[in-house]
Amino acid sequence: MFQICTQKKTILSVEDIISLIGNKCDGVIGQLTEDWGETLFSALSRAGGKAFSNMAVGYNNVDVNAANKYGVAVGNTPGVLTETTAELAASLSLSAARRIVEADNFMRAGLYDGWLPHLFVGNLLKGQTVGVIGAGRIGSAYARMMVEGFKMNLIYYDLYQATRLEKFVTAYGQFLKANGEQPVTWKRASSMEEVLREADVISLHPILDKTTYHLINKERLAMMKKEAILVNCSRGPVIHEVALVEHLKANPMFRVGLDVFEDEPYMKPGLADMKNAIVVPHIASASKWTREGMATLAALNVLGKIKGYPVWSDTNRVEPFLDEKSRPPAACPSIVNSKSLGLPVSKL
Numbered sequence: 001m002f003q004i005c006t007q008k009k010t011i012l013s014v015e016d017i018i019s020l021i022g023n024k025c026d027g028v029i030g031q032l033t034e035d036w037g038e039t040l041f042s043a044l045s046r047a048g049g050k051a052f053s054n055m056a057v058g059y060n061n062v063d064v065n066a067a068n069k070y071g072v073a074v075g076n077t078p079g080v081l082t083e084t085t086a087e088l089a090a091s092l093s094l095s096a097a098r099r100i101v102e103a104d105n106f107m108r109a110g111l112y113d114g115w116l117p118h119l120f121v122g123n124l125l126k127g128q129t130v131g132v133i134g135a136g137r138i139g140s141a142y143a144r145m146m147v148e149g150f151k152m153n154l155i156y157y158d159l160y161q162a163t164r165l166e167k168f169v170t171a172y173g174q175f176l177k178a179n180g181e182q183p184v185t186w187k188r189a190s191s192m193e194e195v196l197r198e199a200d201v202i203s204l205h206p207i208l209d210k211t212t213y214h215l216i217n218k219e220r221l222a223m224m225k226k227e228a229i230l231v232n233c234s235r236g237p238v239i240h241e242v243a244l245v246e247h248l249k250a251n252p253m254f255r256v257g258l259d260v261f262e263d264e265p266y267m268k269p270g271l272a273d274m275k276n277a278i279v280v281p282h283i284a285s286a287s288k289w290t291r292e293g294m295a296t297l298a299a300l301n302v303l304g305k306i307k308g309y310p311v312w313s314d315t316n317r318v319e320p321f322l323d324e325k326s327r328p329p330a331a332c333p334s335i336v337n338s339k340s341l342g343l344p345v346s347k348l
């Protein structure tokens with residue numbers, strides 16, 4: 001039997017979830033706003049549960065060690081958020097560069113009384129440098145959009161080499177050159193600071209863990225160009241938000257596009273008053289296709305584990321689970337602790 005939570009609360013507390021789990025529960029689909037740690041995994045295990053799936057690709061809200069302790073499989077939903085999230089990062093980059101939100105507010109306030117040469121002058125992206133911190137699936141998709149769409153040069157920082165991305169930028173540069181245009185270039189930075197110093201637009205795409213908490217702090221903000229644009233569609237605590245507010249106040253030409261916040265759903269004091277900040281409520285994955293895909297993958301993770309299916313072998317290739325015209329493969333699409341739990345891998 002499936003049970004859908006119909007509570008009016010947006011964010012459920014640990015106590016709310018314990019009472020929803022009750023005495024018998026085989027598995028749970030949860031959200032990134034919930035704190036899945038020792039307490040919830042032990043409650044789920046006591047109720048007979050063996051599976052949990054976050055309806056998100058990121059799972060910094062889940063204590064995977066606690067899940068391992070209780071033998072609970074933890075699912076996530078990769079592969080369906082990549083382009084949608086990258087498109088929001090690109091939207092925030094463009095909106096900040098061209099001051100779209102400020103200009104929209106100005107129009108609605110009835111302040112427009114005629115064209116002026118200096119009205120809402122912003123930055124031309126073509127020929128500028130886009131910096132990507134974390135060039136995984138989403139970071140690379142964003143980089144390609146900015147390079148291909150706006151002919152920006154790329155500088156990126158990642159512990160791993162983004163070979164496919166580098167090849168793409170090289171080939172695109174050659175294509176532009178062959179057409180008599182200025183070629184685009186790429187560089188893999190040896191430090192994050194190099195990206196911060198050189199890029200005109202910087203987008204953050206790391207996972208949130210101890211090493212990336214407050215990655216962007218007062219000192220690192222000070223390294224960035226005075227007119228730089230910073231975009232964050234990863235997780236709020238990657239930026240020290242209080243330091244960011246101070247930086248925005250001191251540098252009116254510095255602009256930021258934020259989808260995530262340090263203490264969601266709240267913003268740090270002063271952020272909402274900053275004209276050089278664009279703020280949206282954690283909607284990076286909010287396209288209809290992606291949200292349906294996330295829901296499907298989360299459900300199949302839990303259902304697959306309950307049915308005893310093996311785990312899918314390649315979490316980058318989840319399309320077979322999304323085809324409405326055929327039955328999904330008999331596998332769990334993405335279980336992040338499958339190795340720790342010794343779960344079998346599908347041969348499909």
Ligand code: GLV
Nearest residue numbers: 055056057058285
């Ligand atoms: C959204 O933020 C996600 O991680 O899926």
